[in-house]
Amino acid sequence: MSSIQCPACKKPQEANLSNCKNCMFPFTGSEQEKSKHIGLFINKKSIVHDAENAITRSRKILFLIAAYNFLFITVPFISPDMEIDIFAISINVILALGFIMCALLLKRSPMFFTIFPLCAILGLYAANFLYDPDLAMRGIIFKLVIIGSLIYSIYLLQEAKKFNNKFAA
Known part of the structure; x- marks a missing residue:
C-alpha cells in the first residue's frame, strides 16, 4: 500500500x-x-515559539526578583538609621540565591523552575500579608504583574507540551 x-x-x-x-x-x-x-x-505551532519567549521572560523576572532581594540586603548596611536584622537578611539571601538558581536552571526543567519560584513568591506575599497587611499592599501592581507573568508562562509551557506530544516527529 x-x-x-x-x-x-x-x-x-x-x-x-x-x-x-x-x-x-x-x-x-x-x-x-x-x-x-x-x-x-x-497558528497552534506558534505556541511553541511563545513558550520559548515565556521562558526568557520568566528568567528575566526571576533575576529581577533576586536583584530586588539583594537590594533589601544592602539597605540596612547603607542606612545608618536602620538596625541590622540578621533574620531578615538571611531570608533575603536564601530567597535571592533560590531565585537566581531557578533562573539559571529554568531551561533544564521549565515547568518545575517556574512553579517553584511562583510558590515561593506566593508564600512570601502571604506571610508578608499576615505580618503587615499595609506593607503587603505596597507595590501590588508590580506583584500582580510578576505573578500573572509566571502563571501565563506556565500556561504557555503546558500548551507547548500538549502540541509537542501530539505532533512531535
Whole structure:
C-alpha cells in the first residue's frame, strides 16, 4: 500500500485516507479547507515559539526578583538609621540565591523552575500579608504583574507540551 506525507504535520499516512490520523488534515477536502487547516496548524505551532519567549521572560523576572532581594540586603548596611536584622537578611539571601538558581536552571526543567519560584513568591506575599497587611499592599501592581507573568508562562509551557506530544516527529 502506498503512503503519502501529510503537508501539515509531516507524518507518513496511508494514501487512501480522507484525513490525517495525526492532525486531521483533510486530504480529500477543498483547497480552502486544506488552506484553513494548515493556517490553524501553523497558528497552534506558534505556541511553541511563545513558550520559548515565556521562558526568557520568566528568567528575566526571576533575576529581577533576586536583584530586588539583594537590594533589601544592602539597605540596612547603607542606612545608618536602620538596625541590622540578621533574620531578615538571611531570608533575603536564601530567597535571592533560590531565585537566581531557578533562573539559571529554568531551561533544564521549565515547568518545575517556574512553579517553584511562583510558590515561593506566593508564600512570601502571604506571610508578608499576615505580618503587615499595609506593607503587603505596597507595590501590588508590580506583584500582580510578576505573578500573572509566571502563571501565563506556565500556561504557555503546558500548551507547548500538549502540541509537542501530539505532533512531535
